[in-house]
């Protein structure tokens with residue numbers, strides 16, 4: 001599909017030859033060449049596709065530089081990207097507004113010695129990376145393209161596996177999500193009580209986590225975003241003193257290339273049954289009335305008489 005794109009007049013940057021642009025989501029970009037275009041709900045079907053959105057420019061040089069809060073633009077709803085890998089998302093549209101940053105987001109460099117590798121001292125190329133809508137710009141009369149050939153040697157500099165792997169690694173690192181999970185619970189609970197285990201997942205990475213789940217679907221979790229989920233537990237009245245109840249929260253998501261990321265954490269609480277006779281009286285009176293879940297109410301009545309008689 002990539003090669004056919006060339007036939008239809010597309011270059012590695014769509015309308016230009018600039019490769020590995022994060023804001024050019026299509027198979028002409030080496031990053032997505034193996035039909036690995038990002039899926040963005042209701043906007044990008046992903047997979048094998050030419051770019052279908054002219055995403056906002058990425059200005060690598062200050063001014064104006066990169067507004068990290070804009071990320072790849074509002075249309076994809078993917079949130080901000082920590083382009084400069086400085087551990088935070090900053091920019092003119094952030095709240096509160098902060099400085100834009102400069103970064104070489106497509107990783108290109110001046111190959112001074114021409115060996116196709118980046119060697120010490122070879123400088124980054126900083127410029128303006130433009131998006132491109134391939135589908136609106138396909139050139140179907142390809143036989144009239146200037147360098148069109150009906151036979152002969154293939155186009156030079158086509159993606160070899162090493163180039164694709166390198167492009168994908170660079171992009172994966174640049175927009176890497178990281179799911180950091182914390183879990184909490186009360187230190188102690190009483191038999192017959194209800195309490196919540198609360199899991200909180202925060203994306204502490206550089207870019208969005210797609211198709212994120214924790215207990216249930218979260219969807220896109222942008223960088224710096226967080227979501228909490230509570231799981232309510234009714235402690236049976238017959239639960240033995242000292243019982244430890246634990247729960248593990250696991251969050252899963254995918255980066256923009258479909259690679260899975262995950263994080264998890266557990267919390268525990270200790271069941272403490274009232275031990276003195278004085279503690280039993282208020283529990284007998286109040287518990288059956290105040291417990292709303294029917295399951296735990298039944299257990300409460302069954303469990304209490306043996307301990308009081």
Ligand SMILES: [Ca+2]
Pocket residue numbers: 068081082083084085086087088089090101
């Ligand atoms: Ca940053």
Ligand SMILES: [Ca+2]
Pocket residue numbers: 111112113114115116117118119122
């Ligand atoms: Ca070199």
Ligand SMILES: [Ca+2]
Pocket residue numbers: 060104105106107108124125126127
């Ligand atoms: Ca660059």
Ligand SMILES: [Zn+2]
Pocket residue numbers: 002003006012157158159
């Ligand atoms: Zn090509």
